Amino acid sequence: MNTTFSRILIFATVMALNFAGHAQSVDTLKMTGRELGSQIFSQTPLPSDYNFNFNYSFKEIKLRTADSINLCALLFPSPKAKDVILYLHGSNGAADVWGKIAPVYTSIGYDFFLLDYRGYGKSEGKVVDEQQVCMDAQLAYDTLKARYGEERIIVIGQSIGTGAAAFLAANNHPKKLILQAPYYSIEDWIHELAPNLQIVDNPFTFETYKKIEQISCPIVLIHGDADDAVYYGSSQKLSKLLKDGDEFITLKSEGHNDFTKNQQYLKALKDLLGWIL
Secondary structure: OOHHHHHHHHHHHHHHHHHOOOOOOHHHOEEEHHHHHHHHOOOOEOOOOOOOOOOOOOEEEEEEOOOOOEEEEEEEOOOOOOEEEEEEOOOOOOHHHHHHHHHHHHOOOEEEEEEOOOOOEOOOOOOOOHHHHHHHHHHHHHHHHHHHOHHHEEEEEEOOHHHHHHHHHHHOOOOEEEEEOOOOOHHHHHHHHOOOOEEEOOOOOOOHHHHHOOOOOOEEEEEEOOOOOOOOHHHHHHHOOOOOOOEEEEEOOOOOOOHHHOHHHHHHHHHHHOOOO
């Protein structure tokens, strides 16, 4: 199971055990929004002088936020590519890890732009709320828009990154949106994961289901039916909100993390994006 989701389950279990034998019911288990944020954006920092090491071409890019935080992103070019993928990764690992999947996308003719959230990799600061995550994602989007043009941006969100990816598509006009292992909303996901856990003062709602109805570009949902981290039913519910022409792809017997090793996914990716070299 994805370690972020395991940590939340462990929290709920430990709290339940602590309450065992006491008058307080496990129905009253609570986690603050700040505690939730530290779990779903767990941060995996790298030294500021860290040198990324890939045996294929890449460029390190610094983005400066409105509140004077430096974010780190990596751009992996594809020969003669005209379009670009903005990839918002999952909660575990930073660009030094996620960059290893870049060849999957550059090999079919797309530049691959990978943003690290605050506190991840060489990005400064710390994630404190949903708006901050979305505004940082918008900064990355605007950077690519200036370079490629909006009609050439494909947004891909993975797991926790699907919320910000849906935000971008709802508030901009990318070429396509691909949500991989998306949640319906954070509240819905938490309820499925730990029904007795209440989040107090939650600054992370990521109500993807509301964004879906605001998106005009083509949407693709991709989810493994053996996902034990973000439950498969999340995408089933989201699929009911899709417009004509959108797609929902089920990866048979697939879990949460290894899409790029899944042959069904790789074939679907080429069918969805095609070869543009």
